[in-house]
Amino acid sequence: MDAALADWRSAPLPPRVKAMLAFLETMTLRPDELSADDVKPLRAAGLSDAAIEDAIHVCALFNIYDRLADAFKFDIPDEHGFEMSAVSLMQRGYKF
Secondary structure, rough: OOHHHOOOOOOOOOOHHHHHHHHHHHHHOOHHHHHHHHHHHHOOOOHHHHHHHHHHHHHHHHHHHHHHHHHHHOOOOHHHHHHHHHHHHHOOOOOO
């Protein structure tokens, strides 16, 4: 995981993961460059249309969350805050 976060291009990841990360990078940083042809390498790497669509949805949502967090200056918890949240979620799940 650390290698992938440091540099996904040189990390020991399966080719289909690298293909998806390249696509998602373009989608995030240069969306105007995307075309239908950009999906072909994903399919050639063995990714289903459902998997491609799921990755696009997750990426789009995180892009929106990041922009909202920046615009509204969300308070991001420190490591301890994230740990407390994880413990709480593990105990009660997402139910209120």
